[in-house]
Every structure is written in structure tokens, then in C-alpha cells.
Amino acid sequence: MVTYKKAVEILKHHCNTEYHKRNTVLYHNFCMTHEGNANSVVASINAAGKNAIKENRRKLIPIIKTIILCGAQNIALMGHRDDINAGDEVLASHIKNCGRNASYISKSTQNKIIACCGEVITDEIINKTKESKFFTIMADETTDLSVKEQLTICIRYFNTKEYKIEEDFIKFVDVVDLTGKNLARSILQELCKLDLDLANKLSMEPLI
Structure with a gap:
């Protein structure tokens, strides 16, 4: 009886330890993922990657349309002197919040888009x-x-x-x-x- 009482006390102490709580959470997450009730880390990363690709494509659409319009009307692309003043909120928000190396309006990106248009034509x-x-x-x-x-x-x-x-x-x-x-x-x-x-x-x- 004394041995059983000590065992219960030991188990209660074990249940309150940080490593037990952490492992319990990990085990629960593993079971959820294994049973298909939760996304795995790989699936979550893939989903985030797909969302990023989708968002970048959405940002590129007005840029591509602008380059195509300039090409069709024989209007020169002015590079860094271009202004965002056409009511395109998506493009304006992107230009305002993007990093300097991810604006997608640099001359190198413009040339790549023009080359892609040329290949399609x-x-x-x-x-x-x-x-x-x-x-x-x-x-x-x-x-x-x-x-x-x-x-x-x-x-x-x-x-x-x-x-x-x-x-x-x-x-x-x-x-x-x-x-x-x-x-x-x-x-x-x-x-x-x-x-x-x-x-x-x-x-x-x-x-x-």
C-alpha cells in the first residue's frame, strides 16, 4: 500500500514536469497529423509557399499589363522614374511595402517580362x-x-x-x-x- 502511494506521488510529479508536458503535446500533434486531422510541417510549408507564389503572381499582373500596353503603344519604359498613378491599389500597395530587391519593376525584370512576351508572340x-x-x-x-x-x-x-x-x-x-x-x-x-x-x-x- 505504501509502495502504491509512492508510485502515485511519483506519477503526479512526473505529470507536472515540463518535459512530460512538452512530449504530451508532441505526441498529440503526431496523432492528429497521422490521422489526417492536422497538416504536417511539410504540408504547412508547402501551403505557405503556394500562397506566396499566388500573391506574387497577383502583384505581377498589373506590371505585366502595363509593359504590354507600353509595348503596344510604342511607349518607352522609364525605369526608376515611373510613378504609380493609375488607381491600381494592388500595385501601389506592393510598391509601397515591398523590399528594394523585390519591387518587380527594375529594368532587369522588365527585360525578362518583355522577353517572355516575345516568346509568346x-x-x-x-x-x-x-x-x-x-x-x-x-x-x-x-x-x-x-x-x-x-x-x-x-x-x-x-x-x-x-x-x-x-x-x-x-x-x-x-x-x-x-x-x-x-x-x-x-x-x-x-x-x-x-x-x-x-x-x-x-x-x-x-x-x-
Whole structure:
């Protein structure tokens, strides 16, 4: 009887210890997670990551729309001199509260967005060209403002949905050797990168 009484006292003392209380909470959380009634740490981290991605995408939408609008209207992007004055509360709040390295309006981010837009436009043109099957390549050598030699590549094809012939710019290609052989090689290399079937190429013409 005395032994039992001491055992009860020892158990009561054990129940009041900090490590027992801590382990009891851990055990309870483990059971909840194992039975599916609570999210694991990994699941919680993944959920937080997904929410962060969703929020960042929401912040990027007005920035992307602004860049697309400027591109469509041929308006230059002014970089750090831009002002937030279009009634976009989401963008205004983001610019006000974000860190200096996470504003998403730096020139490097703008260039990345412009490059992505260019890829989307090029893919659309290539898809229409493949639907048309046959196409003509137009190219010419030009010099940009930095006095760098570039090859301008355009493509002419039949739009099967609108039933008309279209001519679209594809890209600029930096060149050093301006011989006809090298220019032809550069054009063919770019066509291969675009996954166009060279067997369907009707002709190669200079831009006028």
C-alpha cells in the first residue's frame, strides 16, 4: 500500500514536469497529423509557399499589363522614374511595402517580362506558320544604334484562319561575317531552332 502511494506521488510529479508536458503535446500533434486531422510541417510549408507564389503572381499582373500596353503603344519604359498613378491599389500597395530587391519593376525584370512576351508572340507566329505549312523567309542585314551588325528575319505565310497572306517579324540575329554563305547559314540555324520544317520553305528573299 505504501509502495502504491509512492508510485502515485511519483506519477503526479512526473505529470507536472515540463518535459512530460512538452512530449504530451508532441505526441498529440503526431496523432492528429497521422490521422489526417492536422497538416504536417511539410504540408504547412508547402501551403505557405503556394500562397506566396499566388500573391506574387497577383502583384505581377498589373506590371505585366502595363509593359504590354507600353509595348503596344510604342511607349518607352522609364525605369526608376515611373510613378504609380493609375488607381491600381494592388500595385501601389506592393510598391509601397515591398523590399528594394523585390519591387518587380527594375529594368532587369522588365527585360525578362518583355522577353517572355516575345516568346509568346513568336510561338503564336510559328504555330500559324506550321498550320499554313508552306512559308517564305525574308531577311536583311541592318546596323543598330550600337553599330552592331544584325540580321533581321521575317516570315511570310498564309493565315489559314483569316485566309490572307501575312508577314511577321521573327527576330534579330547578331552576325559578324556578312558573306552570303554565313548569312544563309545563320538563317537556317534560326529556322531549326524554331522547329520549322525546311522542306516547306518556298524561298528566301531580301527585305525591301
